[in-house]
Amino acid sequence: MKINNKKKVMNHMIFLLVVIVLLFGTIITLRFFGCHLLSILFVFITLLVLLYGKLKNRFIFEYENSGEILSIKSYQWLSGCKKPRFEMPHRKILNIEIKEGILKKYLVILFLSSSGKVLRMDIDITFCNENQVNLLFRDITKNMTMKNHELISERR
Known part of the structure; x- marks a missing residue:
């Protein structure tokens, strides 16, 4: 997606x-x-x-989910720099939430680093409309619940 x-x-x-x-x-x-x-x-x-x-802030936000890897690109309006700001396998994502301020909206992602520490990434999604935010949240949480379901079935 x-x-x-x-x-x-x-x-x-x-x-x-x-x-x-x-x-x-x-x-x-x-x-x-x-x-x-x-x-x-x-x-x-x-x-x-x-x-x-x-x-x-005029950030352009691009989200892509290829099934195993979650990729988010965020860059300034006039810059052509499309380097991934966040790429992470779904299994390392612990929690996500949407935080709204007065003028800004953020996607907050908690994930496990390779050293085992819990890290936090705040990504500006100010110009995403409600429908896009709902699709984004639903897609990430769906993959997180699928990951949790797989972990439970592996333990049995």
């Missing part, structure tokens, strides 16, 4: 870029006509839009 949020992130970032260009154009036009006080207001609005874009 494959899940990604590339289209949603691209649409959002293009919209933000258009808004910022329009705000800069408005600032230049207001400065040209001598409305300096109003242009300062638009500078403040532009800074707020830039801050919002920075807080949202």
Whole structure:
């Protein structure tokens, strides 16, 4: 199963870029006509839009489950870097959960390292919609329950 949020992130970032260009154009036009006080207001609005874009982080998230290995790629919008951020066999994953903040949403994965320590990985899934998050959570937990079922049947 494959899940990604590339289209949603691209649409959002293009919209933000258009808004910022329009705000800069408005600032230049207001400065040209001598409305300096109003242009300062638009500078403040532009800074707020830039801050919002920075807080949202613009991460593209790609999830792929090939049956045995769980692979998650997460990278910045403009970078073409698609290096896996997280690749792990299903048998090493202990628990997953979705944590939501004010502006961000994270997939939290607890897994066993090769040394036997329990490690935690937080992956930004802010731009994934509810349906994608539910599919992702259901797919990973299904593989975790299959893993637990196999372990129980092996012990018998």
